Amino acid sequence: MRRTMPPNFPIPLHAPNRYSPPMTTPDPLTLNSWQVIAALDELPPGLVERTILLDTPLAMTRDRDGLPVVWRRTDEETGDEIDPETIFDRLPVTTGYGFVWTSLGTPPTDLFPIPEYAEPDRVNMSCGSIGIHVSAPRAVENFLDMGHFPYVHTDILGAEPHTEVKEYDVEVSEERDEVLATRCRFFQPRAALSATDGMEVEYVYRVPHPYCSVLYKSSPEAPERRDVIAIFLQPVSEERCRAHLLQSMIDSTSTITELRRFQQTIFGQDKPILENQYPKRLPLDPRSETPIRADKSAIAYRRWLSQKGVNYGVIPVAS
Amino acid sequence: MITLYDFELSGNCYKLRLLMSILRLRYDVIPVDFFPGRQHKSDWFLKLNPFGQLPVLKDDDLVLSDSGAILAYLAKKYDETGLWFPDDPAITAEILRWHAIADDITATASAARLALGFDYDFDVPKAQAGAHRIFRLMDEHLWFGEREGRDWLCRPAHPTTADIACFPYVMLSEEGGIGRQDYPALRRWCDRVRRIPGFTIMSGIFPAGRALEQA
Amino acid sequence: MTLSLTDSTWYPIASSDDLPFRHVYQGQLLGRELAVWRADDGNVNVWENRCLHRGVRLSIGINEGGELKCQYHGWRYANRSAGCTYIPAHPADAPARRIQNRTYPVREAFGLIWSAANDDQPFQPFPGAETGEWFPLRPIPVNAAPEDVLAGLVTLAPDDQPADILPGLAVRLGAAHYFVQPVDSNRAVIRGLLQGQPEDAVTTLRSYNETLTKLRDRLERAARKKPAPEPLQPSFEQVSVDLATMPDIAIPRGNTITVVVKRKWASADGIIGFELAPREGHLPTFQPGAHIDVHLPNGLIRQYSITNGPGELLSYIIGVKAESAGKGGSKILVESVREGDLLSISEPRNNFPLRRDAVRTVLIAAGIGITPLLSMARFLDKSSLPYELHYFTRLGEHIAFRPELEALHGKVQFHTGLARPEIAQTISQTLGEWSHAQHVYVCGPSALLESVRVTAATQGWPEESIHFEYFKNDKVIDDSSSFEVELARSAMTLQVPAGKTILEVMREAGLQVPSSCEQGACGTCLTGVIEGECDHQDVYLNDTEKRANTAILTCVSRAKSARLVLDI
Ligand SMILES: N[C@@H](CCC(=O)N[C@@H](CS)C(=O)NCC(=O)O)C(=O)O
Ligand code: FES
Numbered sequence A: 001m002r003r004t005m006p007p008n009f010p011i012p013l014h015a016p017n018r019y020s021p022p023m024t025t026p027d028p029l030t031l032n033s034w035q036v037i038a039a040l041d042e043l044p045p046g047l048v049e050r051t052i053l054l055d056t057p058l059a060m061t062r063d064r065d066g067l068p069v070v071w072r073r074t075d076e077e078t079g080d081e082i083d084p085e086t087i088f089d090r091l092p093v094t095t096g097y098g099f100v101w102t103s104l105g106t107p108p109t110d111l112f113p114i115p116e117y118a119e120p121d122r123v124n125m126s127c128g129s130i131g132i133h134v135s136a137p138r139a140v141e142n143f144l145d146m147g148h149f150p151y152v153h154t155d156i157l158g159a160e161p162h163t164e165v166k167e168y169d170v171e172v173s174e175e176r177d178e179v180l181a182t183r184c185r186f187f188q189p190r191a192a193l194s195a196t197d198g199m200e201v202e203y204v205y206r207v208p209h210p211y212c213s214v215l216y217k218s219s220p221e222a223p224e225r226r227d228v229i230a231i232f233l234q235p236v237s238e239e240r241c242r243a244h245l246l247q248s249m250i251d252s253t254s255t256i257t258e259l260r261r262f263q264q265t266i267f268g269q270d271k272p273i274l275e276n277q278y279p280k281r282l283p284l285d286p287r288s289e290t291p292i293r294a295d296k297s298a299i300a301y302r303r304w305l306s307q308k309g310v311n312y313g314v315i316p317v318a319s
Numbered sequence B: 001m002i003t004l005y006d007f008e009l010s011g012n013c014y015k016l017r018l019l020m021s022i023l024r025l026r027y028d029v030i031p032v033d034f035f036p037g038r039q040h041k042s043d044w045f046l047k048l049n050p051f052g053q054l055p056v057l058k059d060d061d062l063v064l065s066d067s068g069a070i071l072a073y074l075a076k077k078y079d080e081t082g083l084w085f086p087d088d089p090a091i092t093a094e095i096l097r098w099h100a101i102a103d104d105i106t107a108t109a110s111a112a113r114l115a116l117g118f119d120y121d122f123d124v125p126k127a128q129a130g131a132h133r134i135f136r137l138m139d140e141h142l143w144f145g146e147r148e149g150r151d152w153l154c155r156p157a158h159p160t161t162a163d164i165a166c167f168p169y170v171m172l173s174e175e176g177g178i179g180r181q182d183y184p185a186l187r188r189w190c191d192r193v194r195r196i197p198g199f200t201i202m203s204g205i206f207p208a209g210r211a212l213e214q215a
Numbered sequence C: 001m002t003l004s005l006t007d008s009t010w011y012p013i014a015s016s017d018d019l020p021f022r023h024v025y026q027g028q029l030l031g032r033e034l035a036v037w038r039a040d041d042g043n044v045n046v047w048e049n050r051c052l053h054r055g056v057r058l059s060i061g062i063n064e065g066g067e068l069k070c071q072y073h074g075w076r077y078a079n080r081s082a083g084c085t086y087i088p089a090h091p092a093d094a095p096a097r098r099i100q101n102r103t104y105p106v107r108e109a110f111g112l113i114w115s116a117a118n119d120d121q122p123f124q125p126f127p128g129a130e131t132g133e134w135f136p137l138r139p140i141p142v143n144a145a146p147e148d149v150l151a152g153l154v155t156l157a158p159d160d161q162p163a164d165i166l167p168g169l170a171v172r173l174g175a176a177h178y179f180v181q182p183v184d185s186n187r188a189v190i191r192g193l194l195q196g197q198p199e200d201a202v203t204t205l206r207s208y209n210e211t212l213t214k215l216r217d218r219l220e221r222a223a224r225k226k227p228a229p230e231p232l233q234p235s236f237e238q239v240s241v242d243l244a245t246m247p248d249i250a251i252p253r254g255n256t257i258t259v260v261v262k263r264k265w266a267s268a269d270g271i272i273g274f275e276l277a278p279r280e281g282h283l284p285t286f287q288p289g290a291h292i293d294v295h296l297p298n299g300l301i302r303q304y305s306i307t308n309g310p311g312e313l314l315s316y317i318i319g320v321k322a323e324s325a326g327k328g329g330s331k332i333l334v335e336s337v338r339e340g341d342l343l344s345i346s347e348p349r350n351n352f353p354l355r356r357d358a359v360r361t362v363l364i365a366a367g368i369g370i371t372p373l374l375s376m377a378r379f380l381d382k383s384s385l386p387y388e389l390h391y392f393t394r395l396g397e398h399i400a401f402r403p404e405l406e407a408l409h410g411k412v413q414f415h416t417g418l419a420r421p422e423i424a425q426t427i428s429q430t431l432g433e434w435s436h437a438q439h440v441y442v443c444g445p446s447a448l449l450e451s452v453r454v455t456a457a458t459q460g461w462p463e464e465s466i467h468f469e470y471f472k473n474d475k476v477i478d479d480s481s482s483f484e485v486e487l488a489r490s491a492m493t494l495q496v497p498a499g500k501t502i503l504e505v506m507r508e509a510g511l512q513v514p515s516s517c518e519q520g521a522c523g524t525c526l527t528g529v530i531e532g533e534c535d536h537q538d539v540y541l542n543d544t545e546k547r548a549n550t551a552i553l554t555c556v557s558r559a560k561s562a563r564l565v566l567d568i
């Protein structure tokens, strides 16, 4: 394959990715799953928004009832006015947790459950959809990782000297087909916006979808309940994704702006790490990287992806 | 009392947080939901800055916008050492020249970052190429600076607001797909800025390791 | 010419000036990204720009002087060897496995840093290099194919003075030598050297810079008109099988290393320092607190702590007590081993790991016990972590490694000539009440150990915060059990009766099994366990390793189960 530089382009792009961009046909599971593409309340009714999912350009809008309409994009541009009634070749669509989900295949009836989202006293919000130059599975793995808190989220989610990742449990839940890590504990200087003091925080992590993860952590305001933070990754290409962040909090004092700011601060710290990770696709061969006990959940996640035959955004084990 | 209308992930807002941290100024923050909320285009914000841009800084009743202008204001008003924005006309001109380059960096490196990370509809290759052009010139300027005993962008033997104004979007350039591998002198200058006493981080910028105490 | 990933030519990849104090330079050669950094001892490291843990670029990490710290999870890698010395997620464990980043050959010469994609060729300076002093120009990165860049440089030659093409993408044009660093198939850096120091350095540099910048613009304009070649696609090497899983213990391979006694000196009255250097290259990575086995000329094996600081791998320095009445061990080192002699040593092993996650670290030593603590202090010192070191000796002349201790920046206190009660009081005051993340490390005679343990315990220090190392096994061995051992590889089943050790029974059956201390302290007889439950009675394995039940010291430990299957 030969690439030419676009015309009137004074300096060729420095290509930090040392691999030619792979183009994999997504495996059936990926094709037939629901994939997130936008925050519902950011989608303007009657106007076109564009995005890319699994290397496929999509266009979307909302109809008069506020329901999203998604189709394969041809020449529509962002901001074009459109009458949704004129769109016939629609992709499947569902809404869940404040986001729009679609599928390039035949998706299941339901999205994975996050029952807490429906609790009436929770503050639910999207925190923005942020593009990252890394595969979706790398971002999931980062979300599951506690060992980086002191180094990447210094003085917020962790701080030296509290660097230890204590033993925790990981299982692949049979009935729900998801990776589940429990009894995860970490000492945090400022676990949430509402936290005033350092505390040992207990986490539960779920990976209910190859590109989505949900975490539960003790809420500083109501210690017997748990804040829920989820990351839904839109696989744009094998090496790029968009992170859609959801917070479902027990917090009666902070504003949405403040809560968003907290979450964006955290995610903004992970971004340069993720974008400096190589290879950008997640290697599933155990011999490509060096795990330690603290990485148990990542090991289970990689194995689970292998078993499910996920091939998009990963480097499968050579057979 | 100083109040900063602020967005955490904005490099232009960070310029002010950085200088205020170095000058040890106390200030309040009013978070503005720039993304995804687009509050900088909301009516209440346009009353503060009709151009609809962050940052805005209020000092008592005075409302200011534009990060470069505010850096100059803060330094002139609060920097007792007079080093960050010296009075000398030639140096003032030199600093303002770099403030203008800082805006060019915003228009290129930051635009590429907004396009790739925050879904802005900008011409990414053009923005990236523009940033590389600036970084090449900065690298050359800084490389010869090192030969001539100048560690900073401007002539004085200490950093000025010019360094603060140019630093954030250089440091965040990789988020816009602009690597800095070809700019070793620029990378060294980034280490020096990160070692200024009172330096503070923002999301996306890690602190440098210690270097001075044990040298 | 097309570039090859396996090209073994040495190319310049940076200028010496690109590597100031505590900086990490980002480079690239033949498509492979490099993290290049100078340690405080001046050594230049050229590593693959990727942490073995989770693949993060090391060029965004931190140069700590003797170690490079990864930005993602804080793993630290040693100067020279690139061996991992510390994993903060498990602060109490010494990294058991040999985790080592990929390194590339490096040479600093003529103001440039040179490297190669592999070790196939020895470094060879360009023709005429040794004849003079060299002055490096400002390097110019060019977005064009390296061979086109070379061709472009040739066109700079004046008509009457044709260019002199040198091996390895280099050319001489009059007074200037130019080297083209092949960054990738479509990227290069022009690195120039002038012979001798020019009179007006900056003017000269600017003038060459201008010429080369114009050439670059020309080359890039031409490159844009051509289809861009495919970038080189190096692959990352796989890690070894034992790194891919998570074993709790690594069975030492029993490799020995031959070292030269480079220096032998009286470090203090009664303490002899030995500097042990490899015959070439550097020694293996060690962690603070680690020791080596020294194989003595009379066949005995003795353990000595390494005193070195981070990334000091050109030699190990140990201290040996000259016991006048000593039995054959240290005595032979002190009396008959001379500078220039060869010795065999083992790879370092760490039973005394240093946590680097403490808010306060107290190091307490007496006599020769200073050796592991000196190493610990040096590691903490380099990372600017807080620590205090208390060193008890009877006389000032007994203070070993005094200049080395005085060079530290932390709180180092010599306590000389104190009587027992005063020592106890000093220890008590020093320790104070325990609070979270405080740790004490003690090494010295058993009386000191005991005193620190008891005092610490009464002052609220939990067991996990008190660290010491055994060189002797003082425990009473319970050898009352009897059981069966199956030797899997030797296809033998033996009966171990009460009163006999596994080791003895194996030897009686005619097996050759190495051993040394035969009291469960040195680890020489360590054997893999395939099945059965161990009854560990040694002081060599740490608790995690004991719990793992994957290895046993056959000289003292036994079986709790009726049968034990050993990998021997
Ligand atoms: N020259 C201005 C540029 C400020 C700027 O670009 N601000 C961004 C946020 S970092 C913004 O508000 N952009 C919105 C817009 O330009 O509409 C400064 O330095 O303050
Ligand atoms: S990736 Fe380097 S320490 Fe984890």
Ligand SMILES: [Fe+2]
Pocket (backbone or CB within 6 Å): A142, A143, A148, A152, A153, A266, A269, A270
């Ligand atoms: Fe994170």
